Amino acid sequence: MLVVYGRGTSSNVQKVLWLVEEIGLPYSSSHVVPPGKAKESADYKKLNPNGLIPTIDEDGFVLWESNAIVRYLAAKHAYGTIFPADLRVRADSDRWMDWQATVLAPPVATVLLQVVRTPPEKRDTAAMTAAFQTNREKAAVLDAALSGRDYLAGSAFTMGDIAVGQWMWRYANLVPDRPSHPNLEAWYQRLQARPAYRKVVMNPLE
Ligand SMILES: N[C@@H](CCC(=O)N[C@@H](CS)C(=O)NCC(=O)O)C(=O)O
The missing domain is CATH 3.40.30.10 (Glutaredoxin)
Structure with a gap:
């Protein structure tokens, strides 16, 4: 087990x-x-x-x-589906996982720490503002990548969507003044249609 x-x-x-x-x-x-x-x-x-x-x-x-x-x-x-069999699709999916861990995780961790875990009077406003902006910039990268494709590595849901998808819930709920990103929003809607996403990710943040 x-x-x-x-x-x-x-x-x-x-x-x-x-x-x-x-x-x-x-x-x-x-x-x-x-x-x-x-x-x-x-x-x-x-x-x-x-x-x-x-x-x-x-x-x-x-x-x-x-x-x-x-x-x-x-x-x-989930070989051949969530773990793509095609090497290039897998590399693409892998790339988003690494990008999530190295590029996306630090600024969203700052946002979570400041907005959710720190009382308003103790927040580091400069750090929080900078992290908001970095998250917005990374959202633009995702929006461009999702142009013409339903998921990050192409037409099918893969492990890259899992790594980045949990960030999306935090971005949507914690970052104010988000720019309009139609491709990102459509992808987010697709994620929200998945029962596992709703069950595991779409919960109160702490
Ligand atoms: N690179 C690690 C990072 C793990 C990590 O930072 N986990 C956080 C929670 S998201 C943690 O353990 N924080 C300490 C705690 O919650 O006690 C991974 O992806 O597994």
């Missing part, structure tokens, strides 16, 4: 949960901790020395790093 360690409100955990819900993989989730507390669990750090979530344990095979987990489970259970 697959065990997913993490907290359902974590963006990185949501990628894994969204995938397993998409493919109907039986799993149990464990280790529900408040934000920022995973590092304080000595038991958890035996599984993931970083003290970060998620981690999976699949019958003794322990893996951490959310995008690596998504790639592994998708390759195993």
